[in-house]
Amino acid sequence: MSPQPLIHARGLVKRFGSFTAVDGIDLQVAPGEAFGFLGPNGAGKSSTMRMISCVSLPTAGELRILGMDPARDGTRIRARLGVCPQLDNLDPDLSVRENLTTYARYFGIPRAEARRRADELLEFVQLADRAGSKVDPLSGGMKRRLTIARAMVNEPDIVLLDEPTTGLDPQARHLLWERLFQLKRRGTTLVLTTHYMDEAEQLCDRLVVMDGGRIVAEGSPRSLIETYSTPEVVELRFGDDRPADVAGKLAGVGERIDPLPDRVLVYAADGDAATAEVHRRGLTPSSVLVRRSTLEDVFLHLTGRTLVD
Amino acid sequence: MAQLVSQVSARSTLAVLERALTLYRRLWRASAFSSFIIPVLFLVSIGIGVGGYVGGIGGVDYLSWIVPGVLASTAFQMAVGECTYPVFGDFKWVRAYHAMRATPVEVGDMVCGWLLYILFRVEIAVVVFLAITALFGALHSPWALLTPLVCALVALATAAPTMAFAATIEHDSYFALLFRFVLIPSTLFSGVFFPVEQLPAFARPLAYLSPLWHGVELDRAATLGVSPPWPVAVHLAYLLAFAAAGTLWAFHAFRKRLQD
Numbered sequence: 001m002s003p004q005p006l007i008h009a010r011g012l013v014k015r016f017g018s019f020t021a022v023d024g025i026d027l028q029v030a031p032g033e034a035f036g037f038l039g040p041n042g043a044g045k046s047s048t049m050r051m052i053s054c055v056s057l058p059t060a061g062e063l064r065i066l067g068m069d070p071a072r073d074g075t076r077i078r079a080r081l082g083v084c085p086q087l088d089n090l091d092p093d094l095s096v097r098e099n100l101t102t103y104a105r106y107f108g109i110p111r112a113e114a115r116r117r118a119d120e121l122l123e124f125v126q127l128a129d130r131a132g133s134k135v136d137p138l139s140g141g142m143k144r145r146l147t148i149a150r151a152m153v154n155e156p157d158i159v160l161l162d163e164p165t166t167g168l169d170p171q172a173r174h175l176l177w178e179r180l181f182q183l184k185r186r187g188t189t190l191v192l193t194t195h196y197m198d199e200a201e202q203l204c205d206r207l208v209v210m211d212g213g214r215i216v217a218e219g220s221p222r223s224l225i226e227t228y229s230t231p232e233v234v235e236l237r238f239g240d241d242r243p244a245d246v247a248g249k250l251a252g253v254g255e256r257i258d259p260l261p262d263r264v265l266v267y268a269a270d271g272d273a274a275t276a277e278v279h280r281r282g283l284t285p286s287s288v289l290v291r292r293s294t295l296e297d298v299f300l301h302l303t304g305r306t307l308v309d
Numbered sequence: 310m311a312q313l314v315s316q317v318s319a320r321s322t323l324a325v326l327e328r329a330l331t332l333y334r335r336l337w338r339a340s341a342f343s344s345f346i347i348p349v350l351f352l353v354s355i356g357i358g359v360g361g362y363v364g365g366i367g368g369v370d371y372l373s374w375i376v377p378g379v380l381a382s383t384a385f386q387m388a389v390g391e392c393t394y395p396v397f398g399d400f401k402w403v404r405a406y407h408a409m410r411a412t413p414v415e416v417g418d419m420v421c422g423w424l425l426y427i428l429f430r431v432e433i434a435v436v437v438f439l440a441i442t443a444l445f446g447a448l449h450s451p452w453a454l455l456t457p458l459v460c461a462l463v464a465l466a467t468a469a470p471t472m473a474f475a476a477t478i479e480h481d482s483y484f485a486l487l488f489r490f491v492l493i494p495s496t497l498f499s500g501v502f503f504p505v506e507q508l509p510a511f512a513r514p515l516a517y518l519s520p521l522w523h524g525v526e527l528d529r530a531a532t533l534g535v536s537p538p539w540p541v542a543v544h545l546a547y548l549l550a551f552a553a554a555g556t557l558w559a560f561h562a563f564r565k566r567l568q569d
Contacts, residue, residue, distance in 0.1 A: 056569050075413045083411035089404035105324040106412035
């Protein structure tokens with residue numbers, strides 16, 4: 001028998017007036033899992049996260065966190081969650097260490113214990129040398145790490161991360177991922193939202209793709225690629241010819257053709273064979289790139305290429 | 310509403326107070342200066358300067374007459390000051406309340422923790438001010454020892470609805486309205502500098518509405534050792550009711566802002 005899920009949702013709905021942000025989703029998160037919500041802006045990821053963190057009540061449906069009902073046991077559930085929100089809400093006038101100790105007190109952690117945990121966590125997020133510094137001069141990556149340390153101060157059963165690396169430079173992102181990976185190895189249950197495919201592939205054991213308030217796909221990164229894409233993708237560029245015009249001549253090459261404004265993507269099981277077929281048809285692309293399918297291909301296939309702002 | 314009240318816990322309320330005190334520790338020098346010095350400057354300029362011209366009111370020298378008024382108005386102004394930008398900023402810029410919301414701290418704890426902090430600030434300012442005025446010989450009755458309690462009530466009755474207001478608005482320009490139409494008129498027309506009987510009859514009820522007037526009259530009765538214009542119980546009940554209603558409004562406003 002599988003262990004009792006930490007998060008269980010069935011037919012979960014969140015409406016704001018006439019707008020439906022979350023439109024009946026089902027999900028289960030097991031202990032120790034790293035679970036991701038992937039989706040474009042406005043897909044309903046953050047609304048779902050807010051319901052899971054018990055700061056927003058579901059409009060309809062069933063939600064159980066740690067076996068409890070957020071509407072009745074919100075305080076008790078929050079005591080066992082660690083939340084890293086999308087917008088930083090550190091106290092800019094407190095020192096780095098005070099940010100952790102003050103927050104620890106909200107959980108009723110005794111002062112001496114709060115100081116001990118703060119020092120330990122600052123070590124973990126590599127901010128020990130900044131303990132006495134104020135928050136304002138810290139870089140974006142340091143602030144995020146501090147927010148994550150703060151989310152760990154109550155030794156939570158689940159850590160919720162809403163777009164943990166949005167807006168960070170590559171070095172800061174990699175350092176953060178590495179720290180989150182350490183958390184995962186310790187067996188901490190992670191739930192995160194992201195619109196970065198590499199982040200989802202790096203961190204998540206299992207993820208759902210959300211679009212328009214619904215879950216449109218679910219699985220491990222690998223199984224999603226297997227289900228919704230082909231093993232390989234050929235990217236073709238055709239100098240001056242418009243990709244849309246060339247696309248017609250490519251019918252039947254590979255399993256699916258996706259003309260973009262600057263290139264044509266050919267989804268195929270074997271990229272080299274598809275390339276050979278392109279040349280056999282007398283087409284002369286100015287550049288050919290054969291690569292493995294990524295989660296980004298799945299994402300764009302499922303959620304479309306129309307920009308939603 | 311009953312549910313909001315029942316969710317207030319001592320542990321979480323004290324944790325919220327602790328944050329406020331930790332922040333205060335960083336800037337207490339600057340704020341201590343303004344909170345003690347400004348009322349003293351008032352006393353010197355108006356009490357002694359203006360007092361030299363007006364002589365006395367109701368048989369006491371002008372300085373002794375305005376000391377209890379300035380005392381209550383210090384509590385009033387401090388409560389307004391600490392519950393406008395600091396509270397608004399913790400919603401809008403710092404998002405400290407959003408951070409608390411993700412923990413076991415409930416909205417009632419946020420409100421009560423901040424009110425305790427206001428009491429802490431007000432009591433220190435009031436006690437120091439009282440000691441200074443004692444040196445000026447402006448206290449005429451041992452009942453003056455009760456004025457810090459009256460000031461605590463004035464502070465609560467002012468702070469709670471101001472916090473609620475700060476939690477309701479979306480833009481800080483609304484504070485200009487509060488300062489112009491509530492803070493300044495209250496300070497000028499609540500019997501701090503002259504008796505409200507000097508006001509035209511139609512305007513007097515406005516002074517009676519202000520919690521500051523009730524605090525001023527109770528403080529004045531205490532420092533001069535006389536009876537206040539209305540029964541003590543009525544003044545106290547008005548302040549208590551104002552504080553209670555304001556607190557409930559603040560609970561409601563905080564919840565509305567933090568929960569969807």
